[in-house]
Amino acid sequence: MTMKSSTRQVDGVTIVDLSGRITLGEGSVVLRDVVRDLLSKGQKKILLNLGDVNYIDSSGIGELVSAYTTCKNQGGELKLLNLTKKVHDLLQITKLYTVFDVKDDEAAGVKAFGQ
Amino acid sequence: MSANRVSYTLDSTLETVNSAEETAGRMAAEAGFDDEEVMKISMAVREAAVNAVLHGNAYDPTKKVTLAFERTARDLIIVIRDQGKGLDASRIPDPLAPENLLKTSGRGIFLIRSFMDVVEIHPSKTGTEFRMIKHVHGSAADSKEASQ
Numbered sequence: 001m002t003m004k005s006s007t008r009q010v011d012g013v014t015i016v017d018l019s020g021r022i023t024l025g026e027g028s029v030v031l032r033d034v035v036r037d038l039l040s041k042g043q044k045k046i047l048l049n050l051g052d053v054n055y056i057d058s059s060g061i062g063e064l065v066s067a068y069t070t071c072k073n074q075g076g077e078l079k080l081l082n083l084t085k086k087v088h089d090l091l092q093i094t095k096l097y098t099v100f101d102v103k104d105d106e107a108a109g110v111k112a113f114g115q
Numbered sequence: 116m117s118a119n120r121v122s123y124t125l126d127s128t129l130e131t132v133n134s135a136e137e138t139a140g141r142m143a144a145e146a147g148f149d150d151e152e153v154m155k156i157s158m159a160v161r162e163a164a165v166n167a168v169l170h171g172n173a174y175d176p177t178k179k180v181t182l183a184f185e186r187t188a189r190d191l192i193i194v195i196r197d198q199g200k201g202l203d204a205s206r207i208p209d210p211l212a213p214e215n216l217l218k219t220s221g222r223g224i225f226l227i228r229s230f231m232d233v234v235e236i237h238p239s240k241t242g243t244e245f246r247m248i249k250h251v252h253g254s255a256a257d258s259k260e261a262s263q
Contacts, residue, residue, distance in 0.1 A: 024165055025129050058162055058226055062219035069217055086154065093229055094222055095211050 003027035003053075005034050013045045013110045014038055015081070019052035022060030031060070035067040035078070044076025045113045049106070051082030056090060068100060077101075081109045122183035127172035127197075135164035135182050139193065142184045146191045146251060155230035156191065156249050162223040163195040163245040171197025171243055188251070195245045201238035 003020035016034055021027045038046055048067070056064075064080075071078040079101040083091065091097040103109035123138070125131040139160035143153040164180065172178035178198040185192040208215050210222045228234050233248035 023161075024132060024169075057158065057165070058220070058222040059165065061222055065217055066219045069219075090226075094225070095216060099216055 003030045005030055007034070007038070010106075010110050013047050013113050014043045015047045015049055015106070015110070017049045017052070021055040021057075022053055022063060023055065023057045024059035028059050028063040031063050031067060035070060039071060039074050039076065044071065044074060046071055046076065046078045047081050047103070047106075047109050047113075048078065049081045050084065050087055053087060054084060056087050061090065061094060061096065064100070065096065077113055079103055079109055079112065081106060119186040120183065122181060125180045125182060127168045127174050127176065127178050127180060129168070131168055131180055132161060132164045135180075135195070136161035138182070139184070142186070142193075143191060143249070146186055148191070148249070148251070152249070156193075159227045159230040159247055160193055160195070162227050163193075163247065166202070166223055166245070167195050167197035167199075167243070170202065171199030173199065190251060191249045193245075193247045193249075195247075196242055198242045201240055202236065202243040203238060204236045 003018060003022055003026065005019075006017050008015050008017070016038075018031065022031055035046065038044075046067075048064075068078045081103050083102060083104070088097070091100065091102075101112065103112060125134065136157045140153050140157035143156040148156060160182075164182070167180045168174065172180065181194075181196045183194045185194075204224060207221055207224060208218075210216070210218065210225045215221065224236070227245070227247065231247040232250045233246075235246040237244040237246065
């Protein structure tokens with residue numbers, strides 16, 4: 001039920017591998033803390049890998065939006081990678097799919113930063 | 116087919132949100148919905164439970180959330196009620212409006228309406244009731260009813 005996260009660096013981009021659920025409570029808090037921590041350390045190119053995120057609720061969607069705007073407001077970039085069908089469909093119906101820069105290939109996602 | 120009804124009285128906690136979601140998923144699966152529909156129903160119930168616990172009862176330990184499921188031949192009917200001040204859904208901004216797309220909240224009721232076939236919101240001074248219906252398509256119950 002809980003969400004796990006780990007980060008790694010690839011060519012100056014921080015890839016955050018998330019797994020589990022981004023929902024009200026722990027999942028949303030984990031995401032918020034990870035993004036805030038990265039930004040505080042000056043790591044402003046963030047690729048959120050949601051390939052193992054199998055569930056997200058409205059609170060989780062709000063947290064993704066918050067992460068995106070927080071990053072942008074600090075001069076950074078946040079992109080999404082490997083959406084599951086459920087998350088893809090949710091972003092579609094909420095019209096956020098076109099707001100986020102969504103990638104389905106990690107190498108292409110990393111290259112897309114700073115272009 | 117006679118209606119099957121079950122109801123729960125729950126605390127205003129985050130555990131209630133998770134419990135409501137899980138129970139809805141189980142009820143929906145038992146009602147014969149496929150995996151995608153089960154996910155939609157359980158998510159709609161989760162969002163309604165979030166609304167009841169957070170915005171309705173505001174985590175007040177003295178206030179309860181009631182959750183009821185009713186299965187008929189045609190429908191799965193789910194009712195969630197809180198003991199808050201009453202929600203005026205008309206005042207919730209359209210989350211799809213361009214100026215609201217980057218807001219971090221306000222999508223719960225939109226998702227409920229997206230995932231359920233019928234959604235009625237009944238606010239009163241003693242709380243808000245969400246009545247949500249998902250039609251049972253192509254089920255054994257439908258076939259039985261059609262043959263009668």
